[in-house]
Amino acid sequence: MAEEILSFEGVGFRYSDPSGREETAALQDFNLSLMAGESVAVVGESGSGKTTLSRLAAGILRGGDGVIRLDGKDFGRFTRRDWREMRREVQLVLQSPSAAIRPRMKIGAFLREPFLCYRLCPRGEVERETARLLERVGLPESVKSRRPGELSGGELQRVMIARALAVKPRLLICDEPTSALDPAVQGEVAALLKQAQRETGAAMLLITHDLALASRMADRVVVLYQGNTLEVLPAGDLKNALHPYTRALLGAIFTLSGGGEPPAKGEPYSGQSLCPYFGRCPQREESCRTKGKVLLTVAEEHLSACWKNI
Template identity: 40%
Template sequence: MSEALLELGALRKHFPVRDMLGRSRGAVRAVDGVSLTVPRGSVLAIVGESGCGKSTLGRLALRLIEPDAGSIRFEGEDLRALSAAGLRARRREMQLIFQDPFASLDPRMTVEAAIAEPLRLHRIVPRGGERARVAELLERVGLRPESARRWPHEFSGGQRQRIAIARALASGPKLIIGDEPVSALDVSVQAQVVNLLGDLIRDLGLTFVLISHDLGVVRHIADRVAVMYLGQIVEEGPAAQVFAAPRHPYTRALLASVPGTGVKTLPIEGDVPSPITPPPGCRFHTRCPHAEAICREQVPLLEGFAHRAACHLQDRLPPAPALHEADAGGDRLRRLQAFFTPTGAPA
């Protein structure tokens, strides 16, 4: 059995832009040639600014959006070659947790109906056994079994996200993609849900892809980190190495932007270029304080072994600013976990 559970090869998705008369005005290059490997049982975090393409990449990986080009392989099987029936059978092994727990739950369905739906769809439990399985899933995510009879609007945001997690677990998936799963929650509740996700990943042996902009959460839970900028991966490697010794100027700027880190680096100037007409060469060169002529002329390759970066100057950049234990929000998250983890009703 392959060590890689999910493999993305040169994945591309461009969304056409048209004017009011329907004439083509180009295309938004949301994902532009992304290749990633997610080892079985690992946690990969995809980070970057809003609009960089990370959510689109997550949906492409599950074939919720059809790519324009590239390959998607799950356990070595090409998902793009599957029929509708074959893809549906595979879907039970791949699940998605959405950012907004209220919008992702049907307000016309009770909690029991929402969680039991994938059980019925994939015929996972015998007829009549759904109620017991729903109760088991609710207890696993820290909710009382009697919650099954209630409606989504009767729960807090954190409780709704727990329900969404229970629904994602219902089909017994091997891979879960979390699209900003805690960003819509209060900070205190975030720590509880992050703890829950960490426990589930460990206890169930899940492979997890976390899409996030919260570097504190990423540092706490991720094994590997992939940094996206304008539809491309600019750095990828073990989380500890990326945080301790970032090789790309954009990654350094992201770390320095976290309040309270004390990290000093050269500032990024200007706005993010349009994804319709990205700049030639390195897409970050228009904002990079280290850019040279080669950066404006040649597209950098994602080079390296375990820790890779797409930067012509990565071997000539000044040493990266050191991150301390309390940096990148990690200490804040740990303090919150210590305070809000004691027994009591989950948020």
């Protein structure tokens, strides 16, 4: 059996506004176990809590409820050394690569950094290793002498992937890795990430609002709505999703043959009903007020929070 890399148990997070009076529950009772080599996509509309989840997983955001474990060790018990090690084992690929690199730094220096910082190879081999990385992500060695502003968004994202691969990560956290790119380049970068994940055997937590990308990149998909998990299913079964919200998201995918309708708007979640999607659900019934929100097994490896799916 594959070993567990990352796990969330009852994880919740609230942001409070500077006055401390108002709070936003960005994530509630989140549970997930990510195995070595597995790729899990977390999907949902804007504001559903995806980035909050990725920042918690990366240890950038701390505090909150529940337990997050990396290799079985609770973040709450991490020593400085554990955090340092984590910085190496867990690599992030974010939406906006330009934010992760200083504008005046040359790409060569940026790629050399992890080799020097973690002493990944003898100094004399660093140039060869960085050239090899660039080749892996399909870029010429000549980009080493350029600065970030002299590369396209797609090229810069390839540089980010190259740097993430340098340390042979065990977990890749990718938050909207392709959404800032031109559609033609999105597919290439997605394919590169998938290939890199396969080759390294790293686990992947992919954060995206794009269901097509999720089905292409992931083994499993978790659907978040206002911080609540509404459905978990194998990515290959996404077209057979059962929860009304996931079905609405699928209906919102724009294709040339139709679609593109956003999920129906309705009352926002008031907290009075148990089902978080109650206010917007086209299939709601009065009894949804008293049932809901608990994830139920509806098929093998398929969970839904809608009681009507059983």
